[in-house]
Amino acid sequence: LNLAADCNAVLKALQPIFQEQGMTETVHNWEDHGYLATYIKKNGSFANLRIHPHGLVLVDLQSYNDNTKGREEVDQLLNKVEERMKELFHGNIKRVKRLPAILRGGVIDRYWPTADGRLVEYDIDEVVYDEDSPFQNIKILHSKQFGNILILSGDVNLAESDLAYTQAIMGSGKEDYTGKEVLILGGGDGGILYEIVKLKPKMVTMVEISFASNIDQMVIDGCKKYMRKTCGDVLDNLKGECYQVLIEDCIPVLKRYAKEGRMFDYVINDLTAVPISTSPEEDSTWEFLRLILDLSMKVLKQDGKYFTQ
């Protein structure tokens, strides 16, 4: 009874705020689940006020054509809701939280959820490249914070600002690559290759294949055009003075090198990461990782080093 009375008190306290805005009210009252009040404005915007009996009160405002004036009005309205609630409960409110507006239907989509399904908004200001290859959708979007970002079928892959990632997988600046033999597995965006080539190695071999690592020729094309901060000119040609790019599955290549006795100072495994998971991984994922690791050890010199994510 008390809870129901509280719900009603919240509704009664907040109603005038919306009515002052000239909004038309529709109220639904569940027997056991509190209230939903919908407030509709003449300009096409509306608000939902959802009052739960256990004390959660949610206010959603939706409007078209976001602008500064509109945002100020929203802030003022939410300020009033907060004030009124604090008065009603004498400041005894556990948590007050406002989330930034979600922008939908614009030319530029700013929301690119993580692989584990978390909502992340980027400060995208330009669609640089947007093409469908036979394998996937390839987008390169420009972010003020991260530079150009490569997005493959909705998954954020790499940004121009990810130099820290590249440096970390290269040993955080502590390795001397001068005159060394280096093997890169994956790395189709060219970032690692570009950074190592700068360090005057003897020879870098990068082995990249289409399917396994999500990289296809159109990705390489997009990257070499629009991710040049990451890859410089190393993807313009598959062969340079001290590097070569093999568009092949790395497993037969590793087996061949092992058989030939071809040895490396460094093996850098930049193949697709294993996603964070709370459930046991598929056996095949671990078998693949084990195979790569076994083969890598076979082509590594006695004092060689193996880097991976």
Place this chain on the structure above:
Amino acid sequence: LNLAADCNAVLKALQPIFQEQGMTETVHNWEDHGYLATYIKKNGSFANLRIHPHGLVLVDLQSYNDNTKGREEVDQLLNKVEERMKELFHGNIKRVKRLPAILRGGVIDRYWPTADGRLVEYDIDEVVYDEDSPFQNIKILHSKQFGNILILSGDVNLAESDLAYTQAIMGSGKEDYTGKEVLILGGGDGGILYEIVKLKPKMVTMVEISFASNIDQMVIDGCKKYMRKTCGDVLDNLKGECYQVLIEDCIPVLKRYAKEGRMFDYVINDLTAVPISTSPEEDSTWEFLRLILDLSMKVLKQDGKYFTQ
């Protein structure tokens, strides 16, 4: 007329999907702004279907007590909406996008917007520390991805995973700190101090003050207890074999050192960053930065280095 007819066609096509769920419908029809249909379910959940005349169709579902079964039902419903829309427009739809559910009212708040107001959801699974100091609210939350995260009055400050930041501001592994004199301005979380002390410097002086850099004693207390991957034991005492922490405003300290002729091999400025902004910064911000830079140059040896964000 066509647009209005289209709006009505969308409503008519989608109505049955919600009605099949046993949802009660309320429809509002604006003269120039399309439709809002609200569908209410007996269990307390509801849906908003907003149809704009220029072609944007938004579906919001809100329910309490998220669970796997509920999420499957939501997915099925949205699948049907997508199918029905594709049928209606013969696949001629510009963009279809689903966003992850926003979780509100839970014990753990997963949403910590960036300084420039973008919505970011973290995989928080534990509230480690949550206290109000006289200056600010101090939270340390555990994220599966980033480890413990320090949040000051809602602003994400530092995570245990931010070693890359610390290494970058120290010169990306290319500097030799052995036997060197180092001055750190700011850095109250202890990350830089901890990493440099490992490298056997002659002496590191860290100058940290409460207000200017958002760090107060309770922050240091929280960090030394719960951010030990970042700061190790360096904050347990303000003095160690090769380091000292001065809880002072860095400007008079720099002036004093300059006057005394005290010189350093490295000055690392980790004071609060200037936020990304499209409008001209306040004059005072730049004046402060210029003052710090001028004073730092005065205490830097001829071949010394200055690092900052």
